[in-house]
Amino acid sequence: MWSFANPTVFLALTRRLLPGLALATAGLFALGLYLAFTAPPDYQQGETVRIMYIHVPAAWLSTFIYGVITLASLGTLVWRHPLADAAQKAGAPLGAAFTLICLVTGSLWGKPMWGTYWVWDARLTSVLVLFIVYLGLIALWRSIEDPGRAARAAAILTLVGCVDLPIVKFSVDWWNTLHQPASVFRLGGPTIAPELLWPLLVMALASTLLFLTLHLMAIRNEILRRRVARLTMLAAAEGDALSAPRLATRGLGA
Amino acid sequence: MMAAPHFGFVVAAYAFALIVVLAMIGAILWDYRAQSEALRRLEAARTGRDAT
Numbered sequence: 001m002w003s004f005a006n007p008t009v010f011l012a013l014t015r016r017l018l019p020g021l022a023l024a025t026a027g028l029f030a031l032g033l034y035l036a037f038t039a040p041p042d043y044q045q046g047e048t049v050r051i052m053y054i055h056v057p058a059a060w061l062s063t064f065i066y067g068v069i070t071l072a073s074l075g076t077l078v079w080r081h082p083l084a085d086a087a088q089k090a091g092a093p094l095g096a097a098f099t100l101i102c103l104v105t106g107s108l109w110g111k112p113m114w115g116t117y118w119v120w121d122a123r124l125t126s127v128l129v130l131f132i133v134y135l136g137l138i139a140l141w142r143s144i145e146d147p148g149r150a151a152r153a154a155a156i157l158t159l160v161g162c163v164d165l166p167i168v169k170f171s172v173d174w175w176n177t178l179h180q181p182a183s184v185f186r187l188g189g190p191t192i193a194p195e196l197l198w199p200l201l202v203m204a205l206a207s208t209l210l211f212l213t214l215h216l217m218a219i220r221n222e223i224l225r226r227r228v229a230r231l232t233m234l235a236a237a238e239g240d241a242l243s244a245p246r247l248a249t250r251g252l253g254a
Numbered sequence: 255m256m257a258a259p260h261f262g263f264v265v266a267a268y269a270f271a272l273i274v275v276l277a278m279i280g281a282i283l284w285d286y287r288a289q290s291e292a293l294r295r296l297e298a299a300r301t302g303r304d305a306t
Contacts (some may be wrong), residue, residue: 047258051267058271097278105267112260210275217282224289231296 005083007223014216021213028206035199042196051109053199056184057207058102062130063165065095065211069137070162073155082226083219085151088158089141090218094211096134103127114178122171123179126164133161147226 032053042049069091075084106124107117118124137154144150172181183191190197 041258046260047264048260050264054267054271093281094278097274101271101274104270108263108267108270112263214278214282217286221282221285221289224286224293228289228292228296231293231300235296235299 005081007083007086010083011220011223014220018213018216021209021216025206025209025213028202028209032199032203032206035202039195039199045113048109048112049196051105052196053203055102055105055109056200057204058098058105059127060204061207061211062095062099062102062127063168064208065091065098066130066134066158066161066165068215069095069158073158076151076155077159080148083223085147086219086222086226087215088137088151088154090215090222092134092137092141092154094214094218096131096138098207098211099127099131099134103131110178119178121177121179122175123168123177126168126171130161130164130168133157133164137161147229 036050036053039050041047069088072084072088072091075081076088103124106127110119111117137157140154140157141150144153171177172179184197184200192200
């Protein structure tokens with residue numbers, strides 16, 4: 001298991017895994033979209049219920065990705081492993097993107113169902129806070145030049161932001177909100193009809209595979225970025241005739 | 255289905271999700287190309303220097 005944490009082994013592994021993962025993701029999305037648009041409309045919401053098939057997977061992923069980043073942050077703080085740094089850096093923009101999809105599609109679902117695009121209700125507000133935490137993490141990564149220091153600072157912010165996860169999950173139980181309570185992962189089983197549940201589960205699996213594929217690709221990019229930075233510094237230190245003057249000029253101009 | 259009330263909201267939601275997903279994929283692929291190109295250039299320069 002630990003051998004996969006070696007960046008070179010990881011690069012070789014992603015090279016083998018990515019084509020299959022991308023193909024499986026595309027196939028599952030094709031099946032999920034077919035099921036989503038052939039499923040019967042909801043007896044109350046009508047066709048509008050089809051927004052659920054993208055909104056709910058995005059909502060699940062917004063918290064799932066934060067969990068992944070939190071585990072990577074522990075890897076950074078406890079083992080100071082460069083792959084853990086890369087995993088948390090690569091995950092933040094993906095988490096922000098899925099949270100944005102969740103917020104916007106939820107808003108587009110809310111207007112015809114609740115009569116408003118937005119209310120400052122506990123679930124919606126806590127997800128907005130999650131989105132802001134993701135943006136904060138991206139900003140932090142971009143503002144600290146030394147990747148090791150940036151990783152440690154981002155890891156601490158990630159662990160602090162973790163407080164929001166139970167609030168997102170249980171907000172619908174703790175407070176009176178416009179948002180409906182949990183209807184899939186709950187004690188007593190799902191309350192959704194199987195005709196609507198199956199397309200939802202397939203779309204959720206497709207979205208999770210999409211995240212996994214993009215996360216592996218983004219981690220690979222981070223490993224390459226570190227190699228580029230190391231080689232650039234080596235070239236500058238050795239007085240490379242091509243690279244060093246270009247770096248010096250850029251430094252003076254900044 | 256398309257004549258149903260509020261179907262525009264369904265289309266808008268799927269279109270937005272598609273745009274964000276395509277933007278994510280595009281950004282990651284573009285970054286991969288940029289990093290691979292930079293790495294190839296640096297390694298070529300290094301190999302050339304070691305040879306001399």
